[in-house]
Amino acid sequence: MKMNYEESVKRLEEIVSKLEEGNLSLEDSLKLYEEGALLSDKCRKMLSEAKLKITNINEVAENG
Amino acid sequence: MNLHSIISVSQLNMYVRSLLEGDENLNNVFVSGEISNFSPNARSGHLYMTLKDGNCSVKAVMFAGNASKIKFRLENGMSVIARGRISLYERDGAYQLYIDDIQPDGIGALAIAFEQLKERLSKDGLFDPERKKSIPLFPKKVGVISSPNGAAVQDVVNIISRRFPLSEIIFAGVPVQGDGTGEIIAHAVSDFNYLKCADVIIIARGGGSAEDLWEFNSETLARAIYNSEIPIISGVGHETDFTICDFVSDLRAPTPSAAAELAVPDINELASYINLLNGKINKAINSKILIEEMRLDNLSASGFLRKPGDFLNDCDKRILDLRKSLNSVVRAIYESKYNRAFVLLSKLDALSPLKILSRGYSVVKLNESVVSSVSQLNVNDIIKLRFTDGKVEATVTKITDKVK
Structure with missing residues (x-):
């Protein structure tokens, strides 16, 4: 599953609120924690590697 | 034209018009005044108005070609500076200002135009706050x-x-x-x-x-x-x-x-936010682990885990007790069955045919069938008699009916 930055952050926020509720089993908590840790690494990576792209609207129009 | 002869109205107006148009000063004149009787012709696009000051007034017209270039809208009461030429409208014999360009007096034309457009668009709801879309x-x-x-x-x-x-x-x-x-x-x-x-x-x-x-x-x-x-x-x-x-x-x-x-x-703010979220999951998982550890500690503190030996001893004793009572129950059952069997055996013994024979009776058989009636027998039948201590074969010599 490939998520963009916005989706990744949204998922990370979800994980935080689920973990903070604390109703989950230890096993589920650890699973979520692992996912959250991976996501935050991924987000940091996305931010550090981002490079601005500039396109002319004419190219957009030509490429449909 | 000879003005001493009689001339027509048309000739007069034509003459005055030529005089006005021939005057260099009136060819390009700037006039300041206030607009009144403003009446735009929607069809032609020409603008008709009167310019006036405290005492006097002059008719003015701005043709569509020039009128389309003005950035603001003319209104009655507006102070303006109009640039144009003076000529005569022969039909009415009225001279007027033919406006080429018009500017608001005092405040800039663009400023006026701006305010007017702003007001109009505002009325049309173009600036309504509820129409504003949020920025993603x-x-x-x-x-x-x-x-x-x-x-x-x-x-x-x-x-x-x-x-x-x-x-x-x-x-x-x-x-x-x-x-x-x-x-x-x-x-x-x-x-x-x-x-x-x-x-x-x-x-x-x-x-x-x-x-x-x-x-x-x-x-x-x-x-x-x-x-x-x-x-x-x-x-x-x-x-x-x-x-x-x-x-x-x-x-x-x-x-x-x-x-x-x-x-x-800002990417730096985004990064801080990710760090914040990351910190939160770390904190959450650590507190989860802490809670689980405390639960475990509480369990260890309870009886079973503290002295498991006691618990096992208790179990052992209970099993022994159970076995004991099981044993006694089984024994009781066995004994009652045994007693009942003994009684039955005594009864059986009492009913045994051997016991009866020992009291002096014997059993008569013919061809291995027990004879219980004289009607089963004929003279010369060989019968077997069974006594308590042996067997005898005998021959029937006489049959007598039932003892009367």
């Missing part, structure tokens, strides 16, 4: 409408590449000054909407005079912005410059740079 948090595509050669677009690109390089800039190069520019920019706004190729649009132009920025007061542009599905940030001119474009846009930025800053989040 993470725009993937930022539309930029600006001059390809201007500093404004450079500022915007620099700021977006520094703040939010995750996005893509879709650039529409337009002129930002000169007649018809407003329409071209309006067209660019429509293009973005048609192509759906931006999450937010920045309209950017550097500072300039009110005249330079005039095209950003275009009504066509205002309506294109109003009708845009994509939120628009206006970054036109400097902090102190206001254009209609600013009022109708979803968000007004004082400068192009500020517009870029409003369009995208």
Whole structure:
């Protein structure tokens, strides 16, 4: 599953609120924690590697 | 023309007209006055009015060709400076001012036009706050409408590449000054909407005079912005410059740079936010682990885990007790069965035929069948007699019926 930055952050926020509720089993908590840790690494990576792209609207129009 | 002879009205008016038109001074005259009796002809586009001051008035007309060039709307009571020529309208014998150009007196024409357009568009609801669209948090595509050669677009690109390089800039190069520019920019706004190729649009132009920025007061542009599905940030001119474009846009930025800053989040803030979220999951998982450890500690503190030996002893004793009672129950059952069997055996013994034989009776059999009636026997039958201590074979010699 490939998520963009916005989706990744949204998922990370979800994980935080689920973990903070604390109703989950230890096993589920650890699973979520692992996912959250991976996501935050991924987000940091996305931010550090981002490079601005500039396109002319004419190219957009030509490429449909 | 010989004025001493009798002339017609037409000839008179024609003569006066030629005099007026022949006067150099009246050919290009600036007249200040207040507009009254303003009556535009909707069909022809000509504007008719009277200019007056405290004491006097003069009729004036502005033909459609010149009238279409004025940026503001004429109104009764407005003080103006009109430039034009004086001539006579022969039909009425009235001289009038033929206006080429008209400017508001005192306040600038553009300022008047601006206020008027602003008021009209405001009435049409173009500035209603509830119509303002919100700017997306993470725009993937930022539309930029600006001059390809201007500093404004450079500022915007620099700021977006520094703040939010995750996005893509879709650039529409337009002129930002000169007649018809407003329409071209309006067209660019429509293009973005048609192509759906931006999450937010920045309209950017550097500072300039009110005249330079005039095209950003275009009504066509205002309506294109109003009708845009994509939120628009206006970054036109400097902090102190206001254009209609600013009022109708979803968000007004004082400068192009500020517009870029409003369009995208700051990557450093995003990184801090990710760190914050990461810290939260760490904290949550640590406290979860702590809670589980405490639960475990509590369990260890309870009887079973503290002295498991006691528990086992208890179990052992219970099992022994159970076995004991099981044993006694089984024994009781066995004994009662045994007693019952003994009684039955005694009864059986009492009923045994051998026991009866021992009391002096014997059993008679013929061909292995027990004989219980004399009718079963005939004379000379060989019968077997069974006694308690042996057997005898005998021959029937006489049969007597039942003892009477």
